[in-house]
């Protein structure tokens with residue numbers, strides 16, 4: 002995969018996804034369930050605002066001093082025995098990975114869920130040189146065996162698949178002959194993946210956080226695949242987005258506490274593995290070699306830009322689960338690896354306005370994402386600013402039509418009022434937040450906001466176009 | 470690309486030529502240390518045990534003296550089969566291996582033996598037994614150093630894991646766990662794990678399923694006079 006996950010046009014993606022009723026229902030159900038759990042967790046913890054202020058302060062501090070902390074991290078990781086490599090972009094990162102695989106004559110790899118390896122298209126790069134790389138996160142694995150289907154959420158990648166589809170795929174691809182009960186299907190996959198773990202030459206992981214003071218890599222998983230891949234294979238390669246740093250364990254506490262709660266509405270993940278260097282000579286198991294590949298891939302440009310705050314992101318997925326537009330169109334409609342408000346804010350920065358201008362439109366500027374982001378990223382302000390730039394500087398869209406009150410923006414209300422996926426009845430306030438628009442709107446009038454369901458609106462718009 | 474080139478690009482993005490020592494990171498709030506601050510050790514223990522049960526962990530309370538009997542009881546609550554024990558001084562002191570000799574074939578992780586033999590031992594075991602450094606009440610988490618005699622596989626490959634927990638080492642939350650690591654950061658083992666209950670997934674229709682890659686059952690034995 003890479004940042005781009007679909008070759009369909011924006012319009013085709015919209016049409017396809019708006020007509021996928023199972024997907025729409027499962028997204029709605031997931032949003033309701035996880036949002037409620039998340040809310041409960043933070044209510045129970047108390048002081049959400051203070052917690053996220055701490056988390057945001059930590060992330061901002063790290064970004065402002067990223068050169069210093071990276072240097073410290075690298076020095077400590079090397080002291081602990083890791084080999085650290087640097088990659089300016091996807092091509093360099095993949096080349097380093099290939100080089101390690103060739104040197105080790107490795108042909109079998111297991112991977113624990115990692116966004117940055119998806120971003121650089123690692124699987125494809127390794128498959129080209131004959132390496133079989135297996136996803137070990139259950140959701141990612143189910144996508145991989147289903148003809149490399151694409152994830153629809155960054156934390157729950159197979160959200161759009163129902164148990165019937167999963168049973169069918171397991172039967173067709175792997176000869177599964179059981180029923181479609183999740184327990185039984187999971188048990189079946191457990192057996193297959195256990196053999197893969199035991200046979201793998203190399204483990205590939207991402208990195209949730211990297212501790213500068215000790216050169217430690219922190220991996221969070223619930224399934225235990227993060228532990229597995231760091232236990233059995235003799236070589237471990239970590240891919241790390243360069244902004245993943247925390248100064249010390251003290252900050253890791255705050256970040257982990259926010260990530261577990263924001264990601265799936267749990268007090269903690271089942272496992273957090275802290276890896277500092279390869280195994281010691283007194284250890285029996287664990288990798289003998291640890292490589293850490295630190296990836297820029299557009300991040301330093303974001304760091305230098307007015308959009309630095311976006312790099313605070315800890316990939317929890319809360320913004321998309323809170324987003325009414327995501328609820329309507331689903332993750333695939335964005336056609337990119339990072340969907341939802343995060344995607345609309347980040348992807349144009351990493352990969353350019355020209356190709357990714359359309360995803361900034363899947364947003365009503367309602368601001369629900371800002372309210373839940375555990376690191377207080379000004380998401381809707383960023384998306385709005387992108388639209389301005391796309392219209393004014395890049396001249397890619399007429400400003401009045403798309404830039405401010407994006408056509409999509411006008412039909413999606415505030416998520417708190419927005420209860421089901423299919424009904425928009427009784428919506429009161431559907432307006433975007435005025436905050437960031439204040440200056441701009443001084444000289445212009447606010448448009449009327451039509452009270453219509455998104456899919457009806459989209460269908461109408463398409464019909465009108467066809468009539469023309 | 471060299472370290473210097475890479476760091477140089479980052480410095481450049483930040484508008485300088487080389488890294489500068491950061492101003493201290495100021496914590497505006499202390500919410501993390503406030504959690505369960507007023508709890509007594511007994512209250513922390515109760516909170517830890519209660520939340521352990523909520524996440525599906527079987528909890529046993531015992532004393533050093535009753536430990537052998539409790540351990541047998543705990544093993545019987547797990548999947549039947551071989552047992553792998555961490556090579557840990559506390560397990561020796563409590564007489565774990567002797568207690569299990571009549572129950573099931575129990576073997577100790579052997580740092581003098583090979584990778585293959587040890588991993589096979591763990592892979593063929595139904596139960597793994599290890600000692601937690603610390604336990605965290607808020608999330609029923611154990612802090613585990615996976616190194617030396619406590620091989621990473623001991624608490625990962627068998628279907629069930631039993632953690633031995635010293636009551637005196639139950640602390641409020643991750644904040645204290647991380648402070649412990651920070652205090653010991655010069656002798657950090659290559660693998661440290663925070664573990665909260667059995668391995669789980671919700672990847673199929675958000676239905677929670679226990680036991681994906683790691684253990685399906687977890688038991689906590691809290692030793693109250695340790």
Ligand code: SF4
Nearest residue numbers: 314315317318320374
């Ligand atoms: S932008 Fe904020 S809410 Fe969205 S994934 Fe990143 S950290 Fe989470």
